[in-house]
Amino acid sequence: MKKVHCAERHDWQQTAESLGFLFHTIDDEPYWDERAYYQFTLKQIENDLEDPTNELHQMCMDLVARVVDSEELLGRLSIPPAFYDMIRTSWREGHPHLYGRMDFSYDGQRPTKLLELNYDTPTSLYEAAAFQWGWLEQSIERGLLPKHADQFNSIDTKLHQAFAQLQLKQPFYFASAKGSVEDKGTTDYLRLIAEKVGIESRHIDLEDIGLTADGRFVDLEDRWIPHLFKLHAWEFIFHEPFGAAIAQSDTQFFEPSWKAILSNKGILPLLWEFNRGHPNLLETRVDPDITMAVPKGWVRKPFFSREGANIELHTEQGLIVKEDGPYTDAPFILQEFAPLPRFDDSYTLIGSWVIGDQAAGIGVREDNSLITKDSSRFLPHLILD
Template identity: 55%
Template sequence: MKRIAITPRPDWKATAERYGFLFHTIDGAPYWDESAYYAFTLEQIERDIETPTEALHHLTLSLMDDIVRSETLMTKLAVPERYWDWIADSWRQRQPHLYGRMDLVYDGSAPAKLYELNYDTPTSVYEAAFFQWIWLEEQQQRGVLSRSADQFNQLQELLVLAFASIAKTLPRPFYFSATRHSAEDLGTVAYLQDCAVQAGVQSDFIALEDIGLSSKGLFTDLKNKVIGSLFKLYPLENMFTDEYGQYLPGAKLQLIEPPWKAVLSNKGILPLLWERFPGHPNLLPAFFEENKDAALPPGWVRKPLFSREGANVHIALPNGEHVHSPGRYTQCPVIRQAFHPLPCFDGAYPLIGSWVVGDIPAGIGIREDTTLITRDTSRFVPHVIE
């Protein structure tokens, strides 16, 4: 694994905008960064990333039966009681799921370790699936990269196949949805909707703010037609506390991602994994904070259950130093996880987002930060297999 400096394409911004990548720059700073790329060997990808991704995914799913049957575990995960049966039913029915991203720390030699799962509303899929592939092809055409260079990237192909499979059982009409004021979310949803079109799936878009509620407690579109299925780029835990969240269990609305993903997108899954599979080479010791007797090695990371984009993370380094990030998750239960630092390449700390589509490892995307905490100001950097 190497970080290699490279000259950006002179027209990369125009290329991004031509392809609808309108959030390539955020708050005046580049989000997409092609001044460097990460190079892997095929063995590193297959042995150290793809194989552990598949194993971790199946270990995680193996917990679901026990979790949805346990009031104690659902309480530990801070899932409101009114949604327990709804979540459990969605799992028993095996309501279809589309995708997920697990964040891995990997330095090119030691086993990859799981930082967390993003299995409900994972973002950066457009960058990983589409735009970094465009970058690779164009740099090859211009002679900057070898024609033999490749990527671990079958995301788009698998997303199209997944939509084709999911669509067979989806109640209609089928809508995609996101908040209307987030360029990143709108761009991500537009890309996924295009994948659905390639699968022959008819759908429409509706802003989350425009979804209505009928007198019978059913969710409706702007023409007061009942929505059958909804892909929502909006966290389930937020839906639970919203004004209309109480109607979800009785609304007969099929969600993508399904309600059972609320369990797996929760950082409380990390101590449950460690409890079930202690010593697993791709897991880090993790405990709920109320477990005062938990023995962590020197250094730990404190994470709220529902924190996103590195918010409210507190790192206690083995040398006694502390690193904090601000955020809004101050009233949320927390876990502690053993400290395992990101590698540092030229002052950059890369975090590997390893994607699963359905149940298949599908590719990676890399986000860099200038600190040990990968925040919402991180940069997306492409990769190649040499």
């Protein structure tokens, strides 16, 4: 694994905008960054990233099966008891899911370490699945990369397969928060895939979803919403007015409510508890007292947080790094510190995607901080031996 500096395509910004990738630059700083790429060997991809992703995913599915049958374990995840039955039913009835992302610390030499699971509303999907693949193809065509360069990336193909297997007959609605360019870009990408496999799709802003007197979710024209992909976390929905109506509604939700088990960091202590010593896991426990200083060699994270918010880490050398944020109303975990590798002046995080229960590809983010945030850059990758 190494970082290789390279020439940008002279027209990459125009290409991005023509494809609807409108958040390639955020606050005048590059989000998509092709001034360098990360190069892996095939062995690193297959043995150190793909295989652990598949194994960890199966461990996660086994753990969901265990958790849904235990009110004690559901309670340890701070899931409101009013939603236990809904979550249990969604799992037992096999409500289908589409995707998830694991965040890894990996330096190309030591074993991959799982930092977090993002299994409900993971973003960076379009840039991982489509735009970095386009970068690879176009860079090879223009002689910027060797012809035999490849990429660990079947995300788009597997998403097409996953949507085709749904065989939906009624319209599929895709919802994101009003005004969020990034979230709209993600849902538009998924909509396009749905359309390509013959599913009628519609966009709706989350704020415009209505609820009839008899408990049916509808759009602005009072049309029933039979299937809804919502880029909105279950932990938020559980505390919103419409949340209580979901269990009795006739809308099929994506991702399904059982994903709430995997979408909060309270699952990480359980993964460790039931798979103690696994080489790809970090020792993790619920933090008994968040008023105490974070011990050296540990990281404090809230059960529910986004993009690095409210995370504090304390390195073995005594460096303390923390990010403020709004996620202070739930328990926290303490996780063994696994430092992100440093390349040049940046720290690198690997997001490994699971589509249809299979490892499907990676995306690489980097930041000048040990905590990856929403402003962290996305760089493409390739396989080259």
